[in-house]
Amino acid sequence: MTIHTGPARVGVDSLRPAWAEVDLGAIRANAALLSNLVAPAELCAVVKAWGYGHGPVEVAEAALEGGATWLAVALVEEGAQLRAAGIDAPILLLSEPSLDAMGEVVRARLTATVYTAAGIEALGQAAMVHGRRSDPIAVHLKVDTGMHRVGASPDVALTLARSVVAYRALALEGLWTHFAVADETEHEATGNQLALFRATAERLAEDGIEPRLLHAANTAGALFHPASRLDLVRCGIALYGLAPAADLIDRTPCTALQPALSLAAHVSHTKTVAAGERLSYGLRYLVTTPSVVATIPLGYADGVTRRLSSTGGQVLIGGRRYPIAGTVTMDQILVDCGPGSDVAAGDTAVLLGRQGDDAITAWEWAGRVDTIAYEVVCGVTSRVPRVYRP
Numbered sequence: 001m002t003i004h005t006g007p008a009r010v011g012v013d014s015l016r017p018a019w020a021e022v023d024l025g026a027i028r029a030n031a032a033l034l035s036n037l038v039a040p041a042e043l044c045a046v047v048k049a050w051g052y053g054h055g056p057v058e059v060a061e062a063a064l065e066g067g068a069t070w071l072a073v074a075l076v077e078e079g080a081q082l083r084a085a086g087i088d089a090p091i092l093l094l095s096e097p098s099l100d101a102m103g104e105v106v107r108a109r110l111t112a113t114v115y116t117a118a119g120i121e122a123l124g125q126a127a128m129v130h131g132r133r134s135d136p137i138a139v140h141l142k143v144d145t146g147m148h149r150v151g152a153s154p155d156v157a158l159t160l161a162r163s164v165v166a167y168r169a170l171a172l173e174g175l176w177t178h179f180a181v182a183d184e185t186e187h188e189a190t191g192n193q194l195a196l197f198r199a200t201a202e203r204l205a206e207d208g209i210e211p212r213l214l215h216a217a218n219t220a221g222a223l224f225h226p227a228s229r230l231d232l233v234r235c236g237i238a239l240y241g242l243a244p245a246a247d248l249i250d251r252t253p254c255t256a257l258q259p260a261l262s263l264a265a266h267v268s269h270t271k272t273v274a275a276g277e278r279l280s281y282g283l284r285y286l287v288t289t290p291s292v293v294a295t296i297p298l299g300y301a302d303g304v305t306r307r308l309s310s311t312g313g314q315v316l317i318g319g320r321r322y323p324i325a326g327t328v329t330m331d332q333i334l335v336d337c338g339p340g341s342d343v344a345a346g347d348t349a350v351l352l353g354r355q356g357d358d359a360i361t362a363w364e365w366a367g368r369v370d371t372i373a374y375e376v377v378c379g380v381t382s383r384v385p386r387v388y389r390p
Contacts, residue, residue, distance in 0.1 A: 014385040018265035018298050021353070021387045022054045024062040026241050026258035031066025033256055034235050038222050041229040044070035044092060044215070046236035048078055053303075053377045054240060054261055055386050057085040063239055064089055072234055076101045079110040092140060092174075092234075095150055102126035111138045111173065115152040120163045120170075127169035139164050140174030140213070143200050145193040147180040154200045161209045174213040175201055179228070182220035183245035190221065194228050220244040223253060242373045246363050259361065261377050262353025263303075263384070267317065267345050269295040270337075279334050280309070280326025287325075292341035294322075296349045299331040303379035304351065309333070311368040315349045319356025352376070 035043045045063035047056045060071050060082055072092040073079045079091045092111045099122040105112050106126045114120050120139075127137040141161055144151030152160050157175075164172045177197045181187040197216055204210065215232035217225065222233035223244070241259035243249045273293045279285040287293070296315065300306045305313075306328045313324040315335055322343075325336035337343040352360055362373035 019385045019387045020380050021262045023260045023389045026260040027059055027062035028066035029258050030239050030241055031063045031068050035067030038229045038233045042232045043068040044072050044232055044234045045239050046072045046234055048074035049378050052240050053380045058388055060087055076104050080108045083108045103130050106130040106137055113140050113142050115142045124167035124170055131169050136169055136171035138173040139170050140176055143177045145177045145196040147178055157200050158203055161204050172211050175211045176215040179218055179221050185224045190225055237374055242362055263351045265296050265298050265349055267294045267347045267349055268297045270345055282327050285326035289339050291339055292337040294335045294337050294343050296333050299329050301330045302384050303381050304328050305369045307369045313368055315351050316355040317343050317347055317349045
């Protein structure tokens with residue numbers, strides 16, 4: 001993917017007048033803010049899901065430049081992509097890989113998360129076949145302290161830790177857990193999870209097993225539960241400049257985060273539509289006065305949620321807000337610019353991001369369609385060209 005160093009414009013390698021701009025300076029600044037906040041704990045930048053829609057390699061490099069020392073991904077393929085790009089930092093897999101993927105885990109020098117006996121055995125065998133005797137494969141054991149998605153029960157954590165230690169080709173580097181409600185800052189479950197995790201770590205220590213890295217904090221944990229920072233924090237959404245929950249947007253330190261992603265397109269067509277006409281599929285939007293209607297070449301195949309058309313979705317053109325008019329279609333949306341508008345083909349329309357003195361945020365968009373900002377940014381699809389601002 002081309003990195004464009006000038007203004008946010010679609011490069012000559014794209015024929016499409018639509019783009020998502022990623023501000024790598026914002027990524028670096030967010031990483032620096034998080035690194036300084038949680039020190040002496042290390043920052044692990046979560047770049048799974050194609051870097052939350054921002055681009056995994058570009059985000060990883062910027063995060064490391066900003067102070068992250070670790071990266072985290074969900075899939076073996078995601079980690080291998082980072083290695084193929086020349087990134088040498090430790091890369092943590094956040095879930096236990098399938099048994100037949102363990103060989104690639106070792107070959108790509110990824111740090112596996114394990115939480116089953118079968119997973120440990122498969123990784124141990126792969127390490128003996130594909131690893132180097134002088135360089136044990138690092139392993140992190142995940143403990144389920146209450147989210148109940150993946151992870152080992154605290155009751156079996158010691159048995160599994162002993163299994164890892166029994167393999168000379170493996171090294172138990174980390175013990176970790178994941179919070180379920182850290183973004184609900186007053187919820188008692190986070191403290192309970194942390195206490196159970198600490199008790200599990202103490203049980204291992206009593207048996208002589210003391211992993212170098214204990215980690216529990218996700219973004220919300222790192223920001224609002226200082227006791228959970230431990231040795232490493234895993235930050236995803238804050239790295240991209242977004243608060244972990246809508247009601248935390250105006251709280252420090254979320255106010256210092258810099259959103260990194262914007263979504264825009266050039267108006268492709270305009271026309272004046274007579275009063276009484278209806279627009280788009282289903283003819284659900286009624287034009288009540290003669291109005292200039294603009295067509296923008298972005299649709300639900302690009303991640304523009306179809307429900308936006310019925311829940312008050314807006315775009316910015318010339319620094320002014322205009323409503324999405326009628327059903328969002330696969331490749332295009334219509335915008336009601338009002339009577340006598342001077343909006344014209346070629347004008348820039350912003351669906352996410354700032355224009356003039358106003359901004360449409362991922363959390364605003366999320367609120368309109370009853371979801372979270374994570375889904376909004378991850379939903380910007382790969383057919384939208386990315387433009388990288390250094």
